[in-house]
Each structure stands twice: as C-alpha cells, then as structure tokens.
Amino acid sequence: MTAKASVSDPRQILSAAELTRLNQRSDAKGWLQLVSHLSIMAVSGGLWATQWGHWPLALPALVIYGFSLASMFAAVHECVHRSAFASEATNKTVGWVAGLLSGYNSTFYRRYHKWHHRYTKLHGKDPELEDLIPTTLADYLWVMSGMPWWIGKVQGHWQLATGQFEDMPYVPEAAYRDVQRSTWLQLGVYGGAIALSLIFRQPWFLLYWVLPLAVGQPILRFILIAEHTGCADGEDPLTNTRTTLTIWPIKLLMWNMPFHAEHHLYPSIPFHQLPRAHVELAPHFQNVVPGYVAVNRSIIARFGQAAS
Template identity: 50%
Template sequence: MTASPPSAPPAAGPGAAAPLLSAPLLQRLNERRDGPGWRRLAFHLTVLGLGALLWGWPMPTALPTASFWALRLVGLLLLGWGLAFGFCAMHECGHRTAFAGKTLNDTVAWWAGLLSFYNADYYRRYHQWHHRFTHQPGLDPELEEAPPSTLAGYLLELSGVPWWIGKLRGHAAGLRGDFGGRPYIPAEATAAVTRSIRLQVAVYAVLLAASLWQANGTLFWFWLLPLAVGQPLLRFVLMAEHGACSTDSDGLSNTRTTLTLPPLRWLMWDMPFHVEHHLYPSVPFHALAEAHGHLAPHLVHTGQGYLAVHRDVLRDPARLALP
C-alpha cells in the first residue's frame, strides 16, 4: 500500500549525523557567483549552435555525399543532446544556485525548460520533494512511475517513449490547472504554475504556426526530431542517479555519483556528482567537484563511468525494481 506524503515535508539535508563537511568549508563551497554559470551556459549554447549549424548545413558541391551526411548526423546528435540536456541547466538554475541572483536563475531555468520540454516552475516544486524523499517509494515523485525491472522495460525507458507520454499528459493537465494528487504543487502555487505552463505551450503554438505558415517544418526538424534523438542519452545518465540504490532515507546509499568524461559532465552541469548534490543541494554545480574530493571516501555508490554502471545493472535488471 502506498503511503500518503505528509502535507509539510521535513527539512532536507544530510541528516542528523555529524556533518561530513565542516561549516567553514561548506560556507565557502556555497558561495554563489555568476561567472561559472555564464561560462557553463556559453558552453551549452555553443553545443546547441554548432549542432544547429551542422544539422541545417546546405550540401556543398565540393564535399562527398557520405562526408556531408556524416557531418549532418553529428550536428543532429549535438543539437539533440544540447536540447535534451537543457534539463540539466534547468535543474541547476531551479535550485537557484547556478547564478548569484534569483531572477537570472529563474529566467535561464524557464528557457532551458522550454527547450527540453519541461516546465521550470512545475519542476522546481516537484524536485524539492524529490530531494526531501529521495528514492523512497510512495513519497518520491520521481517514483510515481515504477522504474523498469526487466530488459524490455529497461530498453523502453531508454527510448524515451514513457517520458514523452508523461510529458504530454503532464502539460495537458497543467493547461487545465489540474494538479490533483500532486502535493508538491500547493494550492497557493497553482495559478502561477498554470500560467507558466500556458505561456510555454503558447510559445510552442506560435513556433508551430510559423513552421506551418512557412511550410518548412522548422519546429519538427530543429526541435522535435533532435529532442527525440537526444532523449536516450539523457535517460541513460538519469537512470544511473538512483537506479539499483537503496530506498531508505540515507543520502549516501540512495544516490549514485558517476565519474565521467569532462564534456558530458559539463553538458550535465556537473550533475554526475549526484550524491554530493543531494547531501548538500545548496552547493552550486561548479563547487561539486571539490565537494566530491572531501566526500568520496564516504560514498556507497560510485560508478566508474556510465557504461560500467549500466553493465552492472544489466547483469540483473530486476535490481532496478522497488521493494
């Protein structure tokens, strides 16, 4: 039987045990600055821009056909990953730690959500409960849909199809202002979240109308298709964050940190340092690597790359199932 979340979630944090990071160190790590956020945003926009340039590149007469299509495929992947991983930019800015000021964080989060087909105002509240009830069945909203426990379910999850279905249903409900069964959207926030979702869908509608008016399919070719292509990699990395981890309230055991290549870590806004982020969500993304240096000896789950994590999980996909 699923437990009902309390109306007032408990405070988040590493728990009642002795702190793993000293107060002076944590105070320094918590410093919020604009510079790292602007640099990371510039990197993310460069990936998007380069991808769009290569994907939309008209065929030159001097380039062999095979080389041209190979470059276009690279462009499609880069554009797709840039769009899908806009989720990571939205996530960091949703914590209001990526930049120094609230307005800049909220603005970047909203537009990153638009690109990645999330709504930042809804997600921020949803995500607060995920932090308070991390990987606890019946409490963590990320477990509203049970994780896969078979190879077929695992492959379906990687495809992104369940994600698309969930997003379409969620946006449709948000347009109606229907947040029943979602205690992380309190009554006083319903109007603001509904307005935000309606504004987002209005932007999509304008872009769709422009694409149809010009008869060029821009919305499909430069957003919908690339986003669908980019989803499997995003699903691949997100499944590693809590998959096959404990379902108790211990942040050291219910979350996984994955050590990965710098380009992917940059595109993910350092989300691979996920245990560190969950233990200390007030620490900005650019300080998580330093936090990892202090916390590494205490971590229960540390993946040596995403491929290694998934190889381990695939030995027994049932480990992903909830008790």
C-alpha cells in the same frame, strides 16, 4: 583535508566553514557555463541545418545538437535550486528558458524536485518513483527509447494547463495559478513555433526541435537512470544516490550533475563547486562508479538475477 564528522550524521560531514566556502554562487561562472552550453548547441545545430545530405557530418551534428537540447534539463535543475547563478531573477529566467528548450516547465519542476530531495527513495513520497523503474530488459529498452518521457510530458503539460493538480501534493494550492500560467506561456511558445512552420510550409519545428530532442532523449535517459536506480531505498544520502565518474564533455553539458551523491547530500552547493566537494565527500559514499556504461550494465545484470 579536514577531519570528518561521524557518518551517523551525514550532513555534518563537512564543517560549517567548508560548506560556506563551497556554497559560494557565481553569476560569472553561471554565465560561462550557459554560454558554453549554448555555443555547443548553436554550432551543432547550425551544422545539422546546413549540412543536410552530408551525412558523415550532419548525423553526428544531430546527435550532439539533440543531446545539447535534452541536457538543457541540467540547467533547469540547477536553476530551480537557485544555485546556477547568484541572482535569483537570473535563475528564474534562465531556468524557464532552459525548460522551454528541453521540454520541462521550471515553475512546476521546482515544486516537484523539492519533494524528490525531501523524500529521496521513499516509496509513496518521492515523486520520481512514480515513473517506470525498469525491472526487465523490455522495461529498460522502453525507458531508454524516451517514449515514456514524451508521453509523460504531453500528459503532464495538459494536466498543468487545465489545472488538474489533485495528484500533485508537491504543488501547493497557492502556486496553482503560477504553475498554470507558466505552462500556458510555454505551450503558447510551442504553438507559435508550430504556426510559423505551417505558415512558411517548412518542417522547422519537427526538424530543429522534435527530431533532435527525440535523438537526445535516449542519451539523457542513459545518464539519468544512473542517479538512483539500483541504490538502496530509504533516506540515507550516503547510500540512496550514485555519483558517476565520466568524461568532461558529459560533465559540461550535464552541469556537473554526474556528481549526484554530492548534490543530494548538500543541495546548496552550486554546480561549479561539485568537483571540489567530490574530493572531500567521495570516501563516504557507497555508490561511486566509473562510467555510465558500467552503471547501465550493472542495472541490466540485476534483471537476470531477479529472474533466477
């Protein structure tokens, strides 16, 4: 292991040579990851569709399928960083389709997420801090239900589709039409899927998208709340973000997003290199925690401390 720079300059911890090595993007690894994710989705979704009534098999399949749909958000995240694939065009296309599956619009999210990285944990600037940050058990359960996400997506897509960008400083005026057209197309696909369900008088849209995504969202919320909640405010990337050590299936479906402190320190490092980056960087981080259950327990424990 090479000598580290002083943590007073966090983004110089890795040498230029180390960062160049870790920054290597790969279409092959991107496609392998995507095919693996889609295969899990296809198998679990197929079981959910064909094993109706055989609940010991159908219900676990629904949970896996729902989470594989919801965790397509991780693919959106990697693609808006343009790091999932070496090809710019592939990142844009896969990111948009992954957003369609998971309920996000990648054209909008790229601008939103850029500000989150620029102003991480800075109140009044980080757009993620506009979401409900639980301070009570009731807040926590509400967030975990996924309902705030659904409400936010309905409201957000309506704002984007109707060109209401006034409260979105992270979307530059030059991008308004691009974001709006992208949202129209996404809503059009959803509308077409609903129309097919109605024409054939089958609950396809509800059974194979809405219901599974509703099942998967609480699992995704349980994971995403660990990224920054309870970490220090301010712009120090060594303290404002948490890495959560977890099992391989979650790392697979989340595209290595659990290595979140590493990602925030060096956003240019692609998902498949984050485990290697973790070996180099973990000693420098304040928040490296073994498991999402432990993180969520610590978040809930703080509610009682705040009340006492």
